[in-house]
Amino acid sequence: xxxxxxxxxxxxxxxxxxxxxxxxxxxxxxxxxxxxxxxxxxxxxxxxxxxxxxxxxxxxxxxxxxxxxxxxxxxxxxxxxxxxxxxxxxxxxxxxxxxxxxxxxxxxxxxxxxxxxxxxxxxxxxxxxxxxxxxxxxxxxxxxxxxxxxxxxxxxxxxxxxxxxxxxxxxxxxxxxxxxxxxxxxxxxxxxxxxxxxxxxxxxxxxxxxxxxxxx
Numbered sequence: 001x002x003x004x005x006x007x008x009x010x011x012x013x014x015x016x017x018x019x020x021x022x023x024x025x026x027x028x029x030x031x032x033x034x035x036x037x038x039x040x041x042x043x044x045x046x047x048x049x050x051x052x053x054x055x056x057x058x059x060x061x062x063x064x065x066x067x068x069x070x071x072x073x074x075x076x077x078x079x080x081x082x083x084x085x086x087x088x089x090x091x092x093x094x095x096x097x098x099x100x101x102x103x104x105x106x107x108x109x110x111x112x113x114x115x116x117x118x119x120x121x122x123x124x125x126x127x128x129x130x131x132x133x134x135x136x137x138x139x140x141x142x143x144x145x146x147x148x149x150x151x152x153x154x155x156x157x158x159x160x161x162x163x164x165x166x167x168x169x170x171x172x173x174x175x176x177x178x179x180x181x182x183x184x185x186x187x188x189x190x191x192x193x194x195x196x197x198x199x200x201x202x203x204x205x206x207x208x209x210x211x212x213x214x215x216x
Contacts, residue, residue, distance in 0.1 A: 001197060001198070001199050001200075002151060002155060002156070002157070002158060002159075002197070002198050002201075003052075003053055003054075003158040003159075003195055003196065003197050003198075003208070004147070004151060004158070004159055004161065004171075004175065004195075004196045004197075004198070004205065005047065005053065005055065005158060005159065005160045005161065005193055005194070005195050005196075006161050006163065006168045006171060006172065006193075006194045006196070006210075007043055007069065007070075007073065007160070007161070007162045007163075007191060007192070007193050007194070008162075008163065008164060008165055008168055008188045008189065008190050008191060008192070009032070009036070009040075009063075009065040009066045009068070009069040009162060009163075009164065009190065009191065010032050010033075010035070010036030010037060010038070010039035010040040010043075010065070010068075010069050010072075010190050010191040011032065011033050011035050011036030011039060011190050011191075012025075012030045012031065012032055012033065012036055012065040013030045013031055013032075013033055014028065014030045015033075015036070015190070016033060021102055021103070022102060022103050023100065023101065023102055024095040024098040024099050024100065024101055024102075024106065024130065025092070025095075025099070025100075026092055026093060026094050026095035026096075026098070026099040026133065027063065027091055027092055027093075027094050027095075027099065028099050028100055029063055029064050029065075030063075030064065030065055031064055031065060031068065032064075032065055032068050032069065036065070036069070036190065036191070037068070037072060039069075039190055039191035040068070040069040040072035040073055040191050041072050041073075041075075041076055042191065043069070043073050043076075043191045043192065043193055044072060044073040044074070044075065044076025044077050045076055046192075046193055047073065047076075047077060047160070047193050048076060048077055048078075050193070050195070053158050053195070054156075054157055054158045055077070055081050055157070055158045055159075055160050056081065056082060056154060056157030056158060056159075057081065057082045057083075057084055057150070057154065057157060057159050057160070058070055058073075058074060058081050058082070058083050058084065058159070058160040058161075058162070059083070059084040059085075059086075059087055059090065059150065059159070059160070059161055059162075060086055060087070060090060060161070060162040060163065061086060061087060061088070061090035061091045061092070061162075061163055061164065061167070062086040062087075062088060062091065063091060063092065063164070066090070066162050066163060066164060067086055067162070069162050069191065070083070070160075070162040073160070073162065081160065084150075087146060089142045089143050089145075089146035090143060090146070090161065090163040090164070090167055091163075091164065091167065092163075092164035092165065092166060092167060093129075093133070093134050093136065093139045093164070093166035093167065094132075094133045094134045095129075095130040095133045095134075096129065096130045096131050096132025096133030096134075097109070097110075097130065097131045097132045097133070098110075098130040098131070098133065099133075106130070110131060113130070113131075124184055125180075125184060126180035126181070126183060126184055127180070136166060136169070136170055136180070136183060136184065137180070139166055139167055139170045140170040140171075140173065140174055140183075143163075143167050143170055143171055144170065144171060144174040144175075147159075147161065147171055147175075151198070151201075152201065155201050165188050168188045168194070169183055169184075169186045169188055170183065172186060172194070172196070172207075172211070173186065175196050175204070175205040176196070176204065176205055176206075176207065177204050178215070182215040185214065185215050186211075186213065186215075188211070192210050192211075193209075193210050194207075194209075194210035194211045195207075195208040195209050195210055196208060
């Protein structure tokens with residue numbers, strides 16, 4: 001039996017901006033807020049309380065908000081976990097030419113992404129994306145094989161992954177064998193440990209805790 005623990009980074013500075021108006025963050029590097037750092041420490045405390053976990057390794061993306069979260073979690077856990085090199089496979093979905101822009105700025109340049117139904121749902125579908133960006137299908141194709149490889153390297157130990165909203169959605173979708181329509185309905189909170197369990201290598205994972213799936 002093996003566990004895969006997924007944690008989205010704590011609240012970032014751009015998460016706060018997005019509460020007022022949408023800015024396409026994607027792979028823009030942004031720091032945690034003070035609140036986000038507290039969330040990360042709380043996630044570490046929560047993981048410490050999960051006595052059934054045998055965390056041996058941890059990995060995160062190169063983006064500051066993710067590896068800062070992992071550092072704070074590991075500090076709470078107190079050592080004994082090998083931190084692997086930061087992995088670009090775990091980076092957030094790229095929004096291409098939209099990154100750093102508000103809706104107003106993006107649609108001024110590409111009005112058909114607002115007005116044409118073929119393009120307008122690019123944020124809520126699995127196989128469409130912003131110009132020059134990544135679809136969720138592309139994110140799945142880079143993130144899931146990487147995770148599978150790590151899990152197979154150590155079939156006895158549990159793995160902690162700190163990543164991003166869309167990347168974690170894609171990993172969960174592949175682990176639970178969800179459909180694209182189900183994957184886009186998953187919502188990932190900041191800094192809440194999501195635990196998946198695989199009874200034997202090669203089997204489908206099961207969701208243990210940390211997420212309520214509403215897929216209908």
